[in-house]
Structures are given as C-alpha cells and as structure tokens.
Amino acid sequence: MTIQTTNWHDRAKSVTLPSRPFIDGAYVDARTNETFDCIFPGDGRLLVKVASCGQDDVDAAVKSGRAAFESGAWSRMPPIERKRILMRFSELILANRDELALLETLNVGKPIANSYNGDVPSAANCIAWYAEAIDKVYGEVAATSHDMTTLIVREPLGVVAAVVPWNYPLSMAAWKLGPALATGNSVVLKPAEQSPFTALKIAELAIEAGIPRGVLNVVPGLGHIAGKALGLHMDVDCVGFTGSTEVGGYFMQYSGQSNIKRIGLELGGKSPQVVLADCDDLDFAAQTIAAGIFGNSGQVCNAGSRLIVEDKIKDKLLEKIMAHATALTPGDPLSPETKLGSIVTEEQMMRVLGYIDAGRADGAKVVAGGRRVRSETGGFFIEPTVFDSVANNMRIAQEEIFGPVLSTITVRDFDEAMTVANDTIYGLAAGVWTGSVKNAHRAAKTIKAGVVWVNCFDRGLFSVPFGGFKQSGFGRDKSLHAMDKYSDLKAIWFAH
Missing domain, CATH: 3.40.605.10 (Aldehyde Dehydrogenase; Chain A, domain 1)
Known part of the structure; x- marks a missing residue:
C-alpha cells in the first residue's frame, strides 16, 4: 500500500x-x-x-x-x-x-x-x-x-x-x-x-x-x-x-x-519577507513567499506573514502571489491530493477570521481570500488571504495571527525596508530577496532575527541551529x- x-x-x-x-x-x-x-x-x-x-x-x-x-x-x-x-x-x-x-x-x-x-x-x-x-x-x-x-x-x-x-x-x-x-x-x-x-x-x-x-x-x-x-x-x-x-x-x-x-x-514570530526592487526572479520569489505563509495553513512560527516590498515592483509581485493564493484551495485532510488542510480548531479559526475583520476595519484591503470555506463539512477551513495597503502599525502587521494571512507593506527604499522589518517585538526569522550581493549582506546583518534566508525561505537542516532574537x-x-x-x-x- x-x-x-x-x-x-x-x-x-x-x-x-x-x-x-x-x-x-x-x-x-x-x-x-x-x-x-x-x-x-x-x-x-x-x-x-x-x-x-x-x-x-x-x-x-x-x-x-x-x-x-x-x-x-x-x-x-x-x-x-x-x-x-x-x-x-x-x-x-x-x-x-x-x-x-x-x-x-x-x-x-x-x-x-x-x-x-x-x-x-x-x-x-x-x-x-x-x-x-x-x-x-x-x-x-x-x-x-x-x-x-x-x-x-x-x-x-x-x-x-x-x-x-x-x-x-x-x-x-x-x-x-x-x-x-x-x-x-x-x-x-x-x-x-x-x-x-x-x-x-x-x-x-x-x-x-x-x-x-x-x-x-x-x-x-x-x-x-x-x-x-x-x-x-x-x-x-x-x-x-x-x-x-x-x-x-x-x-x-x-x-x-x-x-x-x-x-x-x-x-512567536512575525517574519518579514523583504523584496527589494533589484530582485531578479519575481516568479520564484512569489512562489516561495506564498508557500512560506500558506503552508500548513499559515500555522508556522516562522511563517513569512509580512511582505515588505519596494513600491517599484509591488504591483507586479503581488499579482503573482495572488495567483498562487487563489490556486491553493483547502481540501479534505485525509485525501492524498490535498495541498492545504484545515485550521487546527474552531477557536483558532475564529481567531484568524477576527484578525481578517480587524485588518479590513483598520483600512487594509483584501485582494485575495478572506473567508471561511467548506463550512458544510463541519471542518475549520480558511482560504489563503492576501492584504494590500497595510500599515506596519496595524494589528495584522504586528500580532502573530497563526493563519494563512499575508500582509503587504509597501516601502520606498532599502533603508525603509530594514526599518519596517525590524519594527516588531519578534525576531525569529526573515527572508530577503535581492539580486545584489551587497544588499544581501547588508540586509542579512541589519535584520534582527535568528534565521535569515536570502533568495529562499524556510530551508533547514538538523546541522543548522534554529531559534530567535527578542521576544x-x-x-x-x-x-x-x-x-x-x-x-x-x-x-x-x-x-x-
């Protein structure tokens, strides 16, 4: 079998x-x-x-x-x-x-x-x-x-x-x-x-x-x-x-x-995915960023839940991420074909939906997902959700949601991206996307996190330590x- x-x-x-x-x-x-x-x-x-x-x-x-x-x-x-x-x-x-x-x-x-x-x-x-x-x-x-x-x-x-x-x-x-x-x-x-x-x-x-x-x-x-x-x-x-x-x-x-x-x-974590304008492979970045927040229904301590992206490429990148989000449909956890399962409990599902409502109320814009689905099964499913127009002081940008929710924060340049990336109580992990070796090293040293992935995300081996800074x-x-x-x-x- x-x-x-x-x-x-x-x-x-x-x-x-x-x-x-x-x-x-x-x-x-x-x-x-x-x-x-x-x-x-x-x-x-x-x-x-x-x-x-x-x-x-x-x-x-x-x-x-x-x-x-x-x-x-x-x-x-x-x-x-x-x-x-x-x-x-x-x-x-x-x-x-x-x-x-x-x-x-x-x-x-x-x-x-x-x-x-x-x-x-x-x-x-x-x-x-x-x-x-x-x-x-x-x-x-x-x-x-x-x-x-x-x-x-x-x-x-x-x-x-x-x-x-x-x-x-x-x-x-x-x-x-x-x-x-x-x-x-x-x-x-x-x-x-x-x-x-x-x-x-x-x-x-x-x-x-x-x-x-x-x-x-x-x-x-x-x-x-x-x-x-x-x-x-x-x-x-x-x-x-x-x-x-x-x-x-x-x-x-x-x-x-x-x-x-x-x-x-x-x-906990509120890991940033920092995408600089010199990123030379937006397709791979979008695919990996989507996997990094929607995998395991976003119930991951180092989930890349904050997308911090330079304004010059934001629309193009976000369109690609949204395509991945809308193609990923929650399904029966016991089916071998299912790629996205359920939220762990009804209480956690309601908590995630509460954050989605809070994001809307604070002025952020849902551009993909945002709803409970498969409710007829009695299970606890939320579709992958993407927010645009997020300010970094909003609850959805600061608090750990532990669900399939991505918050997009637009910045003007490298320095603002680093400031926003570090503007959180957490410091577990981060992703940096850039075609510049100089920017890669600068970002990796500037971001306060226990793990920094450059042009990849959520890679791991048992020979490499995992853990965080700050809270x-x-x-x-x-x-x-x-x-x-x-x-x-x-x-x-x-x-x-």
Whole structure:
C-alpha cells in the first residue's frame, strides 16, 4: 500500500487513538477523572476524550523520570549503546509511518501527504541525527600549569520537561527529545491538548526500541494545569518550550517561583519577507513567499506573514502571489491530493477570521481570500488571504495571527525596508530577496532575527541551529547547539 492507494478514511475508522498518559514505561489510568475532547478539524467530529493530567500525574511522571535518571540505566549508559537504541527508535518511527501520519492528520487537520512525506520522516531523521552525535561530542582539556590537569566535561541535567505545540506535534517533540535523550536526560513530554496522539504513540515505540522505562513519560493535559505543574515542579531541571510568547513568559515566571530551572524558549514570530526592487526572479520569489505563509495553513512560527516590498515592483509581485493564493484551495485532510488542510480548531479559526475583520476595519484591503470555506463539512477551513495597503502599525502587521494571512507593506527604499522589518517585538526569522550581493549582506546583518534566508525561505537542516532574537525566545533547537540546553559544563581539576 502507498499513500496514494491507501483509503485513509477507512484507516481512520480502525486506528487506535491513544488517550491515557504514559508513565514509567506503560499506559496508565490518570489520577484525575478530567478529560478533554480531541476533535478532527477536517469535519469537527469528536474523535475521543483524552485524559487531562493534573498535578498528581505530573508528580508521578517526574518521579519516574528522576528514578530512571538516578539509576544510571540511561544517563550512565555507554554512549555507543545509547546511540544504538536511539537509532532503533528512529527506525521504529519510520516503520510506523502510516499510523503516525494518520494520527497527526486526525489531530491537527494537516494534509495526510504532508504528515506522511514530511512530519514523520523528519522526526525519525531528527532522532537519528542526535543518535549519531552521541559519540562525537567531546569534552575539553584546559591550558593550565604543568602541575595541574583540568578537564571540562558535559553532564546531563536530570529531568527535562518538553512542552510542545500543536502545529507540528511530532516534529517539535523530536526536536526536544533528540538532544535531551542523546545527552542522557529523562524527559517528561507534554503535548498540546489539541494534539496528543503521536506523542503518546512514540512513547510506546521508545520502550520497544530499548529506552529504559521512566526515561520518557508523556502527560497529556491542559497548559494551565499540566504545563504549569511542570514549570513549577521542584524536581524538573529544565523546560524546553515551543509555543506562544505569552506562555513563554509564564515559564520564565515559573522558573523564578520554583527552583530556577533552566528554560529554553522558541516562541512567536512575525517574519518579514523583504523584496527589494533589484530582485531578479519575481516568479520564484512569489512562489516561495506564498508557500512560506500558506503552508500548513499559515500555522508556522516562522511563517513569512509580512511582505515588505519596494513600491517599484509591488504591483507586479503581488499579482503573482495572488495567483498562487487563489490556486491553493483547502481540501479534505485525509485525501492524498490535498495541498492545504484545515485550521487546527474552531477557536483558532475564529481567531484568524477576527484578525481578517480587524485588518479590513483598520483600512487594509483584501485582494485575495478572506473567508471561511467548506463550512458544510463541519471542518475549520480558511482560504489563503492576501492584504494590500497595510500599515506596519496595524494589528495584522504586528500580532502573530497563526493563519494563512499575508500582509503587504509597501516601502520606498532599502533603508525603509530594514526599518519596517525590524519594527516588531519578534525576531525569529526573515527572508530577503535581492539580486545584489551587497544588499544581501547588508540586509542579512541589519535584520534582527535568528534565521535569515536570502533568495529562499524556510530551508533547514538538523546541522543548522534554529531559534530567535527578542521576544521570539532564546536557546536553539537543532544542531549540536541544542545539546547545550540539556547539559551542564563541569570543570574538574587534578593536581599532580
């Protein structure tokens, strides 16, 4: 069976939907009777009620993680053996590709082709990349006097809480699990309440791979209950969080109110796509800019949501982008032919539509899209939307919409483009489009963002760090730099 020949609707009728926390190596009943609804955003139907973990469940998960860590079963396992097990974990993720892709699409409404061809193999590759890194990261020997030898070694922190979002549930979990497990930590994973399925499934695969029980625990639950409990927990050593800037601020507070735990934050974005008049390929720019805001229905932290374009080429470029927007029609997430799926929840759909209304009210002009579609299905779909005549002080230009909405801001020259690009609280990513090497370098150095793409957008490798400046957070996911968040440096002095 292939993705094209599989009847995903039939598969969805028989797939097992995990709904209980995974603690100490097994699915267990939650210590609370509370649940939350998991809804399929493609048609609005209830899939299953999932256990909503509370303080007692979080305590049990952290206790299990701490016991596993202190036992040394994972934290002191020889690196070559930890590598072998994580490679097996990666292989099992790929071996369960069909089921994981289906669970991901049922949770968040993204096209099954994206889940199958993108999210699942990406997660497996991430785990494998960090597995390969385990026995290739070395300590240091410092330069000291002849009667001293000083070693600088890395040690795991202990228990790491990984709190991940709903837009790429499996991929974002892997971005945390890969480096945290590779460095020898135990992990308590809290998926977003909208998307617990794949997190719960891979916990079972981790045990099958040989990861000792207690090293990976999963607690589904609400952010203000389970997430807060992890943030305030006195026996959690680190929180790795991806999500909104608002919630990231809460975790900073929780750290100060508890044990000054390590915090790593990858937060919101309002990424500019700066197109200068000397751009020499407007067709490719338009295609890439459209993909950069409409992909995953705009539910991407680094989505290129602000088009900052010089007035000399604005009309020509905007016409090309609008053609891509109008050709991209939301469809059934379980159809292999669908390129654009749904918004994750009804609440998020209404939030995005509210921003579209706000843009109109502020005087911006909708030139493509702007409506809910496929409402007869019961699902949550919004067509790709393009605004023109946007001022950078408008809400749609300043606030993270997290939907398929592009705001076009016209500027006169390079200097104004740079001023507008940096006029935001965020600094996650940016795109620059120019045929001038000089302008490319000037722009890349001027824009305050953790990632700048020049004449491309949303490129990534696990060897390259990802993260933001300003209120887009701090610390890095991906690359060897991600391992810094989950380990501590120890200096050891030997006198002789």
